[in-house]
Amino acid sequence: MFELETYYLVNILGLALGVVFGFIAQQKQFCFSGSIKDFLQIKSTxxxxxxIMAMIVAIISTQVISNIFELDLTQSAYFKKDINYIAIIIGGALFGAGMMIADGCSSRSIVKFAQGDSNALITLLFIAIFAYATTKGILFEIVNPFINNPTLIEASKIIDNFQLNIYLVLTILFILLYMFTKNLKRVFTLYDGAIIGLLIGASWFITGYIGSESMEKEIPIxxxxxxxxxxxxxxLFTYYQVNEFSFGVCLVIGAIIGTFISTLFNKKYSFGCTANKNINKVKYNMIGGAMMGVGGIMAIGCTVGQGLSGLSTLVFSSFLAIISIFVSGYFTGKxxxxxxxxAMCFIFEWEDKEKKSKEIDFQI
Structure with a gap:
């Protein structure tokens, strides 16, 4: 019987997770930055x-899986030693502003590109280029000394990068969910958040449990x-000799594939909106993408990487990062x-309010 090496199995499962993520995100247009924009423009929650549902399910599923399978989440990047809170706050602020300027974070840009918005590809490319430049390129010598500044790291040690109490965190999130929905029936329409939250738990299981069995290559949790x-x-796409497929790369590829498949069934969003005369879309895509590329590295993640994956570990630095992203995104949006x-193309309002909503025609 043919058996896959663990490394390849993890990558295939990563591809599958990405496909599901892209499919669900496209169906319901799941988006952190979009949720801020909806509230600012039409007060929609x-x-x-x-x-919020994704955060709740991500935390519960991750903690249950980590306890059952004895996963050591402290080995992940979110529990980085010598943490620099200032870098995380500034990085989060850069990312939050960038996602509003570019009209979408990294995951949202993947979905928008795969469903027909060619401008989103510009954002994706600038995120990738500037993230690479920050970790290995021309910006490394500028950003890395700041991230690893001994004085800032020492100051950050005043507060340990501890794990918050799960009951306290879930209580706050459930209160927010109640404030946003105000109707039990609405909660059952949030299946996109629930599924994406489960994907976070599944990814920890795949890399932390299945990946731990890998003998050929070390797979980080x-x-x-x-x-x-x-x-x-x-x-990988431009210089494959120095790179290879990994769990993260397979997630990105899978998300693009999953979104494209979803557009075959959900054509409502399967095109890019025409540019508003007041918005230089290409310029905004470039600036926002560059800010997210640098900010995402400094903050150790994006709205999904910190807002869901990092948050699911309950580590303090992840809460700091996502709060910084939210505050910056909110005021940049205002x-x-x-x-x-x-920018706004489509209206995302509760179904029971749809008929009462005033027709709005915003263009991206």
Whole structure:
């Protein structure tokens, strides 16, 4: 009987997770930055509720799986030794502003590109290029000394990078979910968030449990993230001799495939919107992508990498990162809205309010 080496099995499962992620994210247009934009423009909390649901399920599934299979989550990048909170806050702020300027974070740009928005490819390329430049390229000599600054690291040691109490975190999230939904029936429509949350738990299991059996190559324990994996995907595509398929790269490829498959059944979003006369879309894609590429590396993750995967470990630095991303994204969104430059193509409102909603025609 033919048996796959563990390394290849992990990559295949990573590809499958990416396909499911892309399919679900396209079907319901799951998006962290979009949830902020929805609230700023039409006070809608629908997509925000999906994000909160994803956080809740990600935390529960991760903690259950890690306890059952005795996974050591402290070996992941989120429990990095010599943590620099200042770098995480600044990186999160850069990423949050960038995702609003480019109209989508890294995972959202993957979905938008695969469903027909060619401008999103510009964002993806700039995320990948600047993330790579920050880790191995021209920006490394600038950013790395700041991230590993001894003074800032020593100052950060005042607060240990501890794990928060799961009951406290879940209580806060359930309160937020209640505030956003205000209707039990609405909770049952948030299946996209629930499935994506389960994918986070599954990714920890695949890399932490199945991957631990690998004898041919060491597989680091990790979950779903898209900034650094986007850089590694670009590296593989352009210079395959120095790179190879990995769990993260397979996630990116799978998300593109999954989104494209989803567009065959859900054609509503299967095109890119025409540019608004007030928005220089290409310029915004480039600037926002560059900010996310640098910020995502500094913050050790993106809205999915820190907001779901990191958050699921309950580590303090991940909460710091996602709060920084949210605050920066929120105020950047308000600034863009005031200048009539906050893009919007589609309305995402609760189904029971759809008929009462005023028709809005925003263009990206």
């Amino acid at each position: 629908k997509r925000a509720s999906s994000v 990790q979950a779903i993230s898209f900034v650094y994996p986007s850089a590694k995907t670009l590296e 600034f863009l809205l005031k200048r009539d430059k906050l």
